[in-house]
Amino acid sequence: MSVLVFVELKNKLSKAAKEAITYGKNLGSVTVITYGNAPDNVLSEMGEYGAEKIWVYRSLNEANDQVLCNFIVKAAKKTDAEFIVLSQDQTGKAVGPRVAAKIEAGHVSGAISLPENSDEFTVKTNVYSGKAIAYVTVHSKIKVISILPNSIQPVENKVDSSISNFEEDLGLGRIKIKDLKPLGEGIPLPEAELVVSAGRGLKGPENWGIVEDLAKSLGATTACSRPVADIGWRPHHEHVGQTGVAIRPNLYIAAGISGAIQHLAGVNGSKVIVVINTDPEAPFFKAADYGVIGDAFEVLPKLTTAINNFKSSQV
Amino acid sequence: MKILVCISKVPDTTSKINFVDNDTKFDENGVQYVVNPYDEWYALVRALELVEAQGGSVTTITVGTSADDPTIRKALAIGANDAVRIDAEPVDSFFVSKQIANYALKENFDIVMTGKETINYNGAQIGAMVSELLDMPFVSLASKLDVVSNVATLERDVQAGIEVVEVEFPFVVSASKGMAEQRIPNMRGIMAARTKPLNIIPADDQKPLTSVLKFELPSPKTGCKYLDPESMDELVELLHNESKVI
Ligand SMILES: Cc1cc2nc3c(=O)[nH]c(=O)nc-3n(C[C@H](O)[C@H](O)[C@H](O)COP(=O)(O)OP(=O)(O)OC[C@H]3O[C@@H](n4cnc5c(N)ncnc54)[C@H](O)[C@@H]3O)c2cc1C
Numbered sequence: 001m002s003v004l005v006f007v008e009l010k011n012k013l014s015k016a017a018k019e020a021i022t023y024g025k026n027l028g029s030v031t032v033i034t035y036g037n038a039p040d041n042v043l044s045e046m047g048e049y050g051a052e053k054i055w056v057y058r059s060l061n062e063a064n065d066q067v068l069c070n071f072i073v074k075a076a077k078k079t080d081a082e083f084i085v086l087s088q089d090q091t092g093k094a095v096g097p098r099v100a101a102k103i104e105a106g107h108v109s110g111a112i113s114l115p116e117n118s119d120e121f122t123v124k125t126n127v128y129s130g131k132a133i134a135y136v137t138v139h140s141k142i143k144v145i146s147i148l149p150n151s152i153q154p155v156e157n158k159v160d161s162s163i164s165n166f167e168e169d170l171g172l173g174r175i176k177i178k179d180l181k182p183l184g185e186g187i188p189l190p191e192a193e194l195v196v197s198a199g200r201g202l203k204g205p206e207n208w209g210i211v212e213d214l215a216k217s218l219g220a221t222t223a224c225s226r227p228v229a230d231i232g233w234r235p236h237h238e239h240v241g242q243t244g245v246a247i248r249p250n251l252y253i254a255a256g257i258s259g260a261i262q263h264l265a266g267v268n269g270s271k272v273i274v275v276i277n278t279d280p281e282a283p284f285f286k287a288a289d290y291g292v293i294g295d296a297f298e299v300l301p302k303l304t305t306a307i308n309n310f311k312s313s314q315v
Numbered sequence: 316m317k318i319l320v321c322i323s324k325v326p327d328t329t330s331k332i333n334f335v336d337n338d339t340k341f342d343e344n345g346v347q348y349v350v351n352p353y354d355e356w357y358a359l360v361r362a363l364e365l366v367e368a369q370g371g372s373v374t375t376i377t378v379g380t381s382a383d384d385p386t387i388r389k390a391l392a393i394g395a396n397d398a399v400r401i402d403a404e405p406v407d408s409f410f411v412s413k414q415i416a417n418y419a420l421k422e423n424f425d426i427v428m429t430g431k432e433t434i435n436y437n438g439a440q441i442g443a444m445v446s447e448l449l450d451m452p453f454v455s456l457a458s459k460l461d462v463v464s465n466v467a468t469l470e471r472d473v474q475a476g477i478e479v480v481e482v483e484f485p486f487v488v489s490a491s492k493g494m495a496e497q498r499i500p501n502m503r504g505i506m507a508a509r510t511k512p513l514n515i516i517p518a519d520d521q522k523p524l525t526s527v528l529k530f531e532l533p534s535p536k537t538g539c540k541y542l543d544p545e546s547m548d549e550l551v552e553l554l555h556n557e558s559k560v561i
Contacts, residue, residue, distance in 0.1 A: 008474070063473065065443070065453050088439075090473045093431075094455035097443035101412060106524035109408070109438040122528055129434050131332040135528040174452040174486075178468075179479040188474060194561070218561065236458070236492055237472070242328055242434055243352050243492065251560040262328045265434075268533065272558045274550070275539070285539050290553065294544030306547035310555065 001028030004081035005051070006072050008063070008091055009038035013045045015191055016087040018154035023147050024085045025050030025157055026114050033075045033166065035060035035068075040163065047161030049154060053079075055166040063091050064173025069098045071170050076103070081142065088146040089190065096146040106138035112151040129242040129265035149190045150248045187221050189240065194220035195249045195270070197240060198228070199263075201256020201277065201296055205233035210300040211255065217307040223247070225257045241266035253303075255296040259284020276300070316371030316462065318362040319424040320395065321415055321445070322354040323377060323405070324386040325435045334530045341435075341530070350386045353430025355393065356497040357490035361460055362428055363394045364495060369462065371425075372396045376418060378403060378411045384513065391508035392500035398511070403518035406526070408436075412444035413521045419449055425465070425484040431456050431491040439489070446487035454482060458493035 005024040007017035024030040030050050034043075035057040043054050057071060072095065076084055084099060086092045088110045100107035112133070113124040120137050126148065127134045189195065196215040202208065208222075215222045222238060229239035240247055242262040248269035255276040257263060264287050267273070275288040276299045285291045292299050326332070326346045333342035350359075362373045375390045377383050378401045387398045401414040419427055427449070432439040439455075446453035458477070459470035465484040470477050472491060500508075542550050554561045 065446070065455070069447065090456060090471075093439045094443055094453055097408065097412075097438075097440035098447040098453065100440075100524075101409065101444035101447035104409070104524065107408065107440060107444075108525070109436075109440050124531075125437075127436055127530070128326075128332045129437060130533075132334070133531045133533060134436075135531070136525055137528050138525050139522075140524045174482060175454060176481040177478060178481055180473070180475060181477040181479070183476040239492065246437070251554065251558075265328070272554065272560045273536075274554075287536055288539040289536060289558065290550060291539040291541045292544055292547075292550070293541065299544050299547070302544065302547040303550065306551045307561075309548065310551045310561075 001083070002079050002081045003028040003030045003083045003085060004072070004076045004079050005030055005032045006084070006086040007032055007034050009034050009036065009042055011039060011042060013042050015154065016089055016149055017046070018049050019147060019149070019152045020085050020087050021046055021049040021051050022154045022157070023114065023145070023152050024083065027083045027085070031055065031075070031079045031081070033057070033071065035071065037061075043163050044161065048156050048158050050157040050159055051161050052159050054161055054163045056163065057166045059167070060170070062173070062177050064175050065094045065098060067170045067173045068095045069102060072099045073102050074168055074170070075166065076142070084142065084144045086146055088148050092146045096144055100144040103142060104140065105142040105144050106140040107144045107146070108136050108138060109146055110148040111145050112148050114152070126246070126269065130246055130269045131265055148248070150193065183237070189221050189223060189238070189245050189247055192221035192247070193250045194218050195223050195247060195251070196220045196253045197223035197225070197257060198255045198296070199225035199257030200227050202228075207297070208234070210297065210304070214253070214300050214304045214307070217304050217311065220251075220253075225263055254284060255300055257284060258282050259287060316366060316369055316426070317422070317424045318366060318371065318373045319419055319422070319427045320354065320359050320362050320373060320375045321377070321427070321429040321441060322359065322375050322386070322390050323351050323433055324348040324379065324383050325351045325433050328434065332532070338529045338531065339527070348386055350389055351430050351433045353432060353490060355390065357492065357494040358428040358430050359390055359393060359395065360495035360498050361490060362426070365460075365462055374399060376401070376415055378405045378414045378518070380404060387513055388508045389500065391511045391513070392504040393498050394504060396511065398513045400513060400515050401518050402515050407523035408438050408440040408444060409524045410521045412441050412448060414518055415441070416445050416448035417519050418516065419445070426467070427451070427485070427487045429487070429489045431489045442487050442489035449487065452482050452486045454480060454486060454488045456491045457488050458491050460488060460490075460494055
C-alpha cells in the first residue's frame, strides 16, 4: 500500500513530522514529501522512522495553501498513494481538507489512533472539544488523514531511504506573505508535552513570574484560562479550552484555575493533570490526577524547587 | 462588499455530552443550541463591521434542517441582512462544503467566512474545502481582517507565530479569536430578524465520503490523589515514578 506523508521541516525533524511518518509506516510503504532547504542530515533522519522515499521541493519556500495542495495532489498521483497523511497543525488545517476536496477523498480531521481492525477504514477522533471520541469511517478509495499532535508515539523503524528533488509546475499562490511576528523560542502549545497553566487565581499579570519559573524548570510551555487572556494579562495564543487551543500534553499543571466545563473541554485529553487551588470544592479536582489544596503563591515556588532538586539529582 | 458567513448550530458549551441509539447519535435531550462561537463572535461580527463601515451586505448560510432556524434567526438579530438554509442533514464535511460552494458559485461573494472550527466536531474542514471547490485562496485561522477597496490584509496563526498576509477578492477566511468582539443582539435586532428573509433551498445530491460509526465518552479519571502543599518532593517523585511524565 502506497502512503504519502507531507511534513514541514526546519533545521530539525519536528515531533509532528516523526508522528506523521510513524503513522504512515503503519499503513504501508512511505514516501515523504517536503519543501524548503532543510539540511540533508534532517532529511535522512526521516529514514529512521520509516520513510523509504523522500522528495524535496527545494525552491519552494513558503506555505501557500493552493501551491501546497497542488504539490500534495501531484505527488499522490505519482506515488499512486492510497493514504495521504499530514499533521493537524496550522498548515495541516489549511491544506488537508483542501487536498481531500480536490480529489474527492474522505478526510479525517484530527485522528488520534491508528485504524481499528475492521473491514472498513475507521479511526478515532476527538469531538465535542475533547468531551467525546468519534469513530470515523472513510468510504472513498483514497483517504486523507490529518493526525492530532501528541496522539501518536513516534517509533523508530529504520529503512533504506533515498532523497530526490521534486520539481513541477504548481501554479502561483495568491496569498502574499508580508511579515512574520515570531512566537519566540518555546515549544508551541499544541505540540508541548509539558504545560504549566494559570488562571484568575494568580490575581494579576505581575505575578506570572512564579508560573514562568516552574515552566522553565520543567521545560514546559505556559498556558492560561480564558478570562486571563481576555483581560490582557497573557497573550491570546496561551488561552486553552473549548474556545481556545485544545491540548493533549503528558502533564498539565493548573494553578488558580477553577476548572469550568469550557476550560476542561480543551485540556482533559492531557495524560496527567495536577491541580493547585485554594478551594477544596473547585470543580477541577474532579478531573485531576493529583491535587494540592493550597495557595499558588506558596505552592508554585515549592514545586519549582522540588523540580530543580529532582533535575540536579538526575545528572 | 458582498460577504457570505457560514454558520452552524452547536450545543451550548455547558451541555452534558451523552449518546443514544447504541452510542451512534448525540443525545439532544435537554440540550440548548447556540450559534457556533467562532462563527458568531468573530466571523459574523467582523463581517458586519466591515459592511457597516464600507457598505455591502452580509448573508449567512447554513446546511441544516428546520431545527437550525432559531440559531439562524439569532444571526439575523445580530445584524446579518439575510440567510440561506440548504435543507438537509449535514452528513459530512464534504457534503456540507459542496452545498455551500454550489450556492456561492452563483452569487459572486467577495469574502466567504467561516469560524475556525465548530466546537462540536472540531473539524476545521469547511473553509478549506469550500475554498478548493470555489478555486479561491484560503486564509486559515485569521485573528485580524482589514479591507481597503478589494485587497484584504489579515493576520493568521502559523506554526512559527503570527503571519501578516495580503490577498485580493475573492477569498475564503476562517476566523479565530481576536478578529472581533461578541455582540449581544438588542430588542430592535430581535424584532427585525423575524421579518428578514430566510431562503430555504433544496440540497444537491452528494454522497458523503465519511460517516461516524459510533461515539464514546473518554474514560473518567479514577480519582484525585491529594498532596500536602509541604510535600512537593513527593509530588515530583509521583510524577516521575508513578505516572512517568517527567
Ligand atoms: C461560551 C463560553 C466559552 C468559554 N471558553 C473557555 C475556554 O476556552 N477556556 C477557559 O479557560 N474558559 C472558557 N470559558 C470561561 C469559563 O466558563 C470560566 O469562566 C473560566 O475558565 C474561569 O477562569 P479561571 O478558572 O481562571 O477563573 P475563576 O473561575 O475565577 O477561578 C479562579 C480559581 O482560582 C482559585 N484561586 C484563587 N486564589 C488562589 C490562590 N492564591 N491559589 C490557588 N488558587 C486560587 C479560586 O479558588 C478559583 O477556583 C468560556 C465560557 C463561555 C460561556
